[in-house]
Amino acid sequence: MMKIAVLSGKGGTGKTTVSNNLAALNSDAILLDCDVEEPNSHIFMNPRIKGDEDVAKDYPVIDEEKCVHCGECARFCHYNAIISGPSATITMKEICHSCRGCALVCQHDAITYKQREIGKIYSGTSRFGTELVYGELKTGELSGVPIINKIREMTGEEHSILIDSPPGTACSTVAAVEDCDYALIVTEPTPFGVSDMKMVVEMLRTMKIPFSVIINKAWLGDREVYDYCREENLEILGEIPFDRDIAEAYSTGKLIVECDPKYEDIFQSLWNKIHFIGERIHGC
Amino acid sequence: MDVKEIVVISGKGGTGKTTLTASLIPYLENTVVADCDVDAPDLHILLHPRLTRTREFIGTKKATIFSEKCCGCGNCINHCQFIAISPAFIVNHLKCEGCGVCELVCPIEAVSLHDVVVGNIYEGETPYGPMIHAKLVPGEETSGKLVSEVRNRAREVAIERGCSNVLIDGSPGIGCNVISSITGASIVLIVTEPTLSGLHDLKRVMDISERFSGKTYVVINKYDLSLDLSEQIEQESNRRGHSVILRFPFHKNIVKAVTEKNIPSLSEKKLFEKARWEDFLRKISDGVKV
Numbered sequence: 001m002m003k004i005a006v007l008s009g010k011g012g013t014g015k016t017t018v019s020n021n022l023a024a025l026n027s028d029a030i031l032l033d034c035d036v037e038e039p040n041s042h043i044f045m046n047p048r049i050k051g052d053e054d055v056a057k058d059y060p061v062i063d064e065e066k067c068v069h070c071g072e073c074a075r076f077c078h079y080n081a082i083i084s085g086p087s088a089t090i091t092m093k094e095i096c097h098s099c100r101g102c103a104l105v106c107q108h109d110a111i112t113y114k115q116r117e118i119g120k121i122y123s124g125t126s127r128f129g130t131e132l133v134y135g136e137l138k139t140g141e142l143s144g145v146p147i148i149n150k151i152r153e154m155t156g157e158e159h160s161i162l163i164d165s166p167p168g169t170a171c172s173t174v175a176a177v178e179d180c181d182y183a184l185i186v187t188e189p190t191p192f193g194v195s196d197m198k199m200v201v202e203m204l205r206t207m208k209i210p211f212s213v214i215i216n217k218a219w220l221g222d223r224e225v226y227d228y229c230r231e232e233n234l235e236i237l238g239e240i241p242f243d244r245d246i247a248e249a250y251s252t253g254k255l256i257v258e259c260d261p262k263y264e265d266i267f268q269s270l271w272n273k274i275h276f277i278g279e280r281i282h283g284c
Numbered sequence: 285m286d287v288k289e290i291v292v293i294s295g296k297g298g299t300g301k302t303t304l305t306a307s308l309i310p311y312l313e314n315t316v317v318a319d320c321d322v323d324a325p326d327l328h329i330l331l332h333p334r335l336t337r338t339r340e341f342i343g344t345k346k347a348t349i350f351s352e353k354c355c356g357c358g359n360c361i362n363h364c365q366f367i368a369i370s371p372a373f374i375v376n377h378l379k380c381e382g383c384g385v386c387e388l389v390c391p392i393e394a395v396s397l398h399d400v401v402v403g404n405i406y407e408g409e410t411p412y413g414p415m416i417h418a419k420l421v422p423g424e425e426t427s428g429k430l431v432s433e434v435r436n437r438a439r440e441v442a443i444e445r446g447c448s449n450v451l452i453d454g455s456p457g458i459g460c461n462v463i464s465s466i467t468g469a470s471i472v473l474i475v476t477e478p479t480l481s482g483l484h485d486l487k488r489v490m491d492i493s494e495r496f497s498g499k500t501y502v503v504i505n506k507y508d509l510s511l512d513l514s515e516q517i518e519q520e521s522n523r524r525g526h527s528v529i530l531r532f533p534f535h536k537n538i539v540k541a542v543t544e545k546n547i548p549s550l551s552e553k554k555l556f557e558k559a560r561w562e563d564f565l566r567k568i569s570d571g572v573k574v
Binding site for chain 1: 294295296297298299302323324325326329345363365366378379381382383384385388389419420422423424425427428455456457458459460461462463477478479480481482484485488489491492495506509510513534536539542543545
């Protein structure tokens with residue numbers, strides 16, 4: 001089945017709105033909220049949580065009895081996560097990438113690894129019957145990538161997967177989008193929406209993931225985004241009009257499809273188009 | 285000279301960080317502006333800097349395996365914690381974190397690490413003073429390092445030019461790029477919106493701000509979308525000892541100003557006056573002095 005990433009570049013353009021409304025209409029799909037720094041899907045989907053799981057990361061521990069402070073580990077560490085002086089060797093677990101290189105270079109068998117929790121993954125059934133899996137990075141942690149990787153490993157091939165991705169185009173977005181069959185870029189008709197979308201387009205082209213565009217808050221700004229899509233030959237799959245009533249309903253955790261039946265049609269038609277594209281991609 | 289840093293962040297994206305930063309800049313004297321939202325930089329769109337210097341930033345290393353030398357032993361694949369090497373011994377550069385383990389375990393020196401440009405840093409002049417911004421190469425990691433580089437350069441320029449403040453436009457989220465932008469800053473302005481997501485994300489970003497920086501102030505943008513949630517934000521902020529120092533209404537003219545690439549506080553003066561912009565500016569300048 002299709003794995004579809006919903007992403008945007010700019011924050012607040014409607015990634016969660018698009019992924020959640022599509023998921024609400026399709027209870028056999030699974031929604032993965034990979035925006036682990038600020039996950040919001042659970043606010044709209046109200047899942048009954050069935051389970052949670054800690055996500056842990058390795059960090060090196062120096063055995064003071066064995067360590068001779070030779071400094072080999074500190075010289076090797078590409079992240080400067082180990083500082084070695086004549087009488088002390090200190091590790092900084094927050095900036096360690098868990099590559100396990102320090103133990104490999106240590107000639108004195110003085111390095112072992114412990115695990116520390118960096119976040120949690122929750123799963124449950126939403127009020128629409130759709131399964132939701134979401135991750136939450138502990139505040140103060142630097143990277144949610146291990147949590148995103150783990151969320152992505154948890155699902156099989158038998159359901160369609162919808163991924164609510166993080167904003168931006170940095171490593172956490174790459175982890176959320178990696179191996180997807182298809183991506184939806186949610187943008188808005190403002191210069192900021194267009195500028196940030198260009199970076200996403202560049203990223204998706206590098207990753208060779210086919211995509212199309214959804215314009216949210218349509219008619220609020222100007223035409224630049226339409227011109228850009230035309231010049232780049234990007235397919236605009238749908239538009240969601242700007243509507244103050246939607247914005248107010250959103251503020252209290254309601255989905256658009258709950259506000260007005262006409263939006264149910266918009267999202268159902270989007271889903272149909274996505275599936276049509278899916279069949280084209282998979283060649284069946 | 286002591287340079288004070290004021291950082292604008294939000295937790296949730298799209299609440300109005302860049303709009304607020306751009307609106308502040310004409311009213312702050314002796315200030316260098318830095319856009320630290322390196323994977324979605326937008327401030328330059330409103331400030332139109334005249335670029336004076338552009339340079340590449342090398343932020344990481346990546347491994348390459350030379351297939352003509354490779355003996356196929358598989359040591360690199362077995363030791364790579366990032367699952368970045370394929371069974372055909374090709375390194376996936378999007379997954380490689382440049383740790384050097386593959387180079388270390390290769391028995392025949394078929395692997396080498398090379399420097400990678402992760403972004404460009406731009407320096408320029410706006411009518412309101414110097415501006416530094418950067419653009420991450422889409423898909424690159426180490427955005428936190430690029431943020432630190434932009435911030436350090438802005439501080440250097442401030443010292444060179446005798447400026448007393450650096451105003452920083454930050455990223456959404458709470459990860460490394462946000463932590464890099466706020467650590468040790470004098471003032472953090474959190475821009476939020478009265479939605480359940482806004483409130484949820486605000487609590488998480490406040491945790492970060494309280495832990496890594498000095499004074500935290502809250503701005504509620506589009507406050508009239510839900511007066512009830514605005515009240516809840518206010519209570520949460522007060523409970524944690526942070527003041528809400530600006531409440532701004534939702535208005536299409538702000539979107540219009542941005543669409544026309546104007547600074548909203550200059551083109552929509554009346555709206556800003558009505559929202560008690562002067563009081564807000566005074567609170568910031570008082571906060572900077574303390």
